[in-house]
Amino acid sequence: SAEHKEVRWFRERYTQPVRLYSNGKDLNGEIVSKYVEQTELLKEAIGEGNVALRILNVSAADDGQYHCFCRDATSLEMQILVYPSNIKGVLPQMEWRDSKGKIIPPTSKSHSQDTEKMFNMKMSLLLNHRSHKTITCYLQNPITGEEERTSIVLS
Numbered sequence: 001s002a003e004h005k006e007v008r009w010f011r012e013r014y015t016q017p018v019r020l021y022s023n024g025k026d027l028n029g030e031i032v033s034k035y036v037e038q039t040e041l042l043k044e045a046i047g048e049g050n051v052a053l054r055i056l057n058v059s060a061a062d063d064g065q066y067h068c069f070c071r072d073a074t075s076l077e078m079q080i081l082v083y084p085s086n087i088k089g090v091l092p093q094m095e096w097r098d099s100k101g102k103i104i105p106p107t108s109k110s111h112s113q114d115t116e117k118m119f120n121m122k123m124s125l126l127l128n129h130r131s132h133k134t135i136t137c138y139l140q141n142p143i144t145g146e147e148e149r150t151s152i153v154l155s
Helices: none
Strands: 005-010 017-022 039-041 053-055 067-072 093-098 108-113 119-124 134-140 147-153
Touching: 005 039, 017 039, 093 119
Parallel strands: none
Antiparallel strands: 005 017, 005 067, 039 053, 093 134, 108 119, 134 147
């Protein structure tokens, strides 16, 4: 069953879905705007794992490969609190590395700063469950060089 999974249909880029469904809901706000009205996920047999995509008003621009990615809808959320001595508006550097120290490129990242000058950084990773056993998040204050890290062992 795919009823309680994330189902992501995309063309070239995973981060630019043409249809996104998670935990029983279409997430239209997160898909490429041209596809909001042009695509739909056929949900009649989603309980049996059928996650067919219907494309309406097909034109030559719609030609090409479409990819489907399904996963459990739960995601790993982690908070790392860093209190650098003096950042005054400079964005901390954040990266994820595998157990060999190789940087894992993010599929998306964003940041914001609240009224108390605290940063909220969000980074999404697409991991192959066989290639990564332990991953480590590194945060660094570019002014002072202070670094914080935390590791996660993936089951």
